[in-house]
Amino acid sequence: MLLFSLGGIFLIGAIALLLSQKFKLPAVLVLLVSGILIAQLLPNLLPNELLQISPALRKFALLIILLRVGLDLELRDLKALGATTLKLTLLPALFEIGAYLFLAHHFLGLSLLESALLGTVIAAVSPAIIVPHMLRLIHNNKKSNLAKLIMSAASLDDIFVIILFSALLTIALGQSLSLLAIGSTLLLSILFALLIGYGLATILNILYKRYAKIRTQSLLIIIAIALLLGSLEELIRLPFSGLIAVIFFAIQLDHAIKIAVKQPFATLWQFAQIWLFVLVGAQLNLNMLNQQLAPMLFVIILALGVRIIGVFVALIRSKFSAKEKLFCAISYLPKATVQASIGALALEAGLASGELILTMAILAILLTAPLGAMFMEWGEKKLLS
Numbered sequence: 001m002l003l004f005s006l007g008g009i010f011l012i013g014a015i016a017l018l019l020s021q022k023f024k025l026p027a028v029l030v031l032l033v034s035g036i037l038i039a040q041l042l043p044n045l046l047p048n049e050l051l052q053i054s055p056a057l058r059k060f061a062l063l064i065i066l067l068r069v070g071l072d073l074e075l076r077d078l079k080a081l082g083a084t085t086l087k088l089t090l091l092p093a094l095f096e097i098g099a100y101l102f103l104a105h106h107f108l109g110l111s112l113l114e115s116a117l118l119g120t121v122i123a124a125v126s127p128a129i130i131v132p133h134m135l136r137l138i139h140n141n142k143k144s145n146l147a148k149l150i151m152s153a154a155s156l157d158d159i160f161v162i163i164l165f166s167a168l169l170t171i172a173l174g175q176s177l178s179l180l181a182i183g184s185t186l187l188l189s190i191l192f193a194l195l196i197g198y199g200l201a202t203i204l205n206i207l208y209k210r211y212a213k214i215r216t217q218s219l220l221i222i223i224a225i226a227l228l229l230g231s232l233e234e235l236i237r238l239p240f241s242g243l244i245a246v247i248f249f250a251i252q253l254d255h256a257i258k259i260a261v262k263q264p265f266a267t268l269w270q271f272a273q274i275w276l277f278v279l280v281g282a283q284l285n286l287n288m289l290n291q292q293l294a295p296m297l298f299v300i301i302l303a304l305g306v307r308i309i310g311v312f313v314a315l316i317r318s319k320f321s322a323k324e325k326l327f328c329a330i331s332y333l334p335k336a337t338v339q340a341s342i343g344a345l346a347l348e349a350g351l352a353s354g355e356l357i358l359t360m361a362i363l364a365i366l367l368t369a370p371l372g373a374m375f376m377e378w379g380e381k382k383l384l385s
Contacts, residue, residue, distance in 0.1 A: 026370065029336075059230060062243070127151070172349075194244070196232075297363070308329045312325055334373060
């Protein structure tokens with residue numbers, strides 16, 4: 001029955017991807033809706049055996065996402081980033097997380113820590129939706145500097161938010177509530193992740209240069225290391241974030257390794273995204289959504305407005321025109337991949353607010369993915385011509 005379910009979900013996911021291409025819809029949106037429909041119309045495709053391994057499948061897909069983000073970034077490029085890119089990375093996300101800290105606490109009844117955790121889940125933007133639009137602008141030689149800025153900041157925005165989420169989840173599970181405990185846990189989680197991620201990448205870089213046989217197995221070795229890092233925090237008692245370690249491991253890899261594995265990872269992602277988005281959609285609690293739809297939408301929309309303010313604040317000293325700044329702000333609206341990836345982690349970790357956080361993450365995707373893509377199309381024609 002398990003193999004039949006996997007095959008059925010895979011077939012439905014493949015058809016959903018074809019439909020997304022035909023109708024030019026974000027793949028994540030169509031796959032999520034497919035998962036919701038499967039749970040309601042074909043529940044037999046979701047046996048207990050599949051639900052038991054669902055967290056592992058989603059975790060694997062998340063690790064593939066993190067590896068792809070890291071592979072797209074070079075350490076020397078990060079060192080050369082200008083102040084505008086860094087501000088566009090940090091300020092909009094912090095503005096939105098701050099909005100959730102206030103709004104979710106007052107309108108959804110979450111604690112301050114849970115509200116901050118919800119903010120980090122939803123604050124990340126979606127390079128999967130943003131990057132194709134920016135690449136088209138660059139290809140058409142149309143506002144290429146602005147497009148490159150948005151692409152770089154969007155990728156770094158994901159890393160920044162995932163670091164915060166990972167640290168806050170560690171704190172929530174450890175019940176560390178004092179400022180001193182929060183600060184020390186955050187710093188130690190990042191420090192150990194950096195050391196282990198960079199150390200393993202350095203070792204692989206050396207072996208890759210010295211032994212030709214390693215090169216033919218580099219893809220498998222990278223995936224194996226990512227799986228080990230992703231599960232290491234469950235095995236050790238030290239504050240450590242496997243997600244952060246995976247990102248920095250991928251960033252630190254030599255350029256030759258990145259070039260060799262980028263295409264295989266893109267192909268692997270075609271498989272992984274089906275498991276991730278369909279299974280996340282199947283977990284949507286429609287009863288909770290019906291009961292709290294109005295306050296959830298209110299919080300998401302208001303937080304997006306605060307995020308737009310953060311974009312304009314980040315670009316105050318930049319040389320872009322008012323229309324270009326507005327285009328940048330609407331390009332920073334779509335949510336998708338990161339929300340589907342980490343939205344269920346709080347639920348799987350056993351947090352009482354986990355189901356609400358997952359429901360909010362899915363709702364944010366359903367709302368912003370199509371609207372964000374549509375607004376970017378409109379902005380390209382009306383704001384950048």
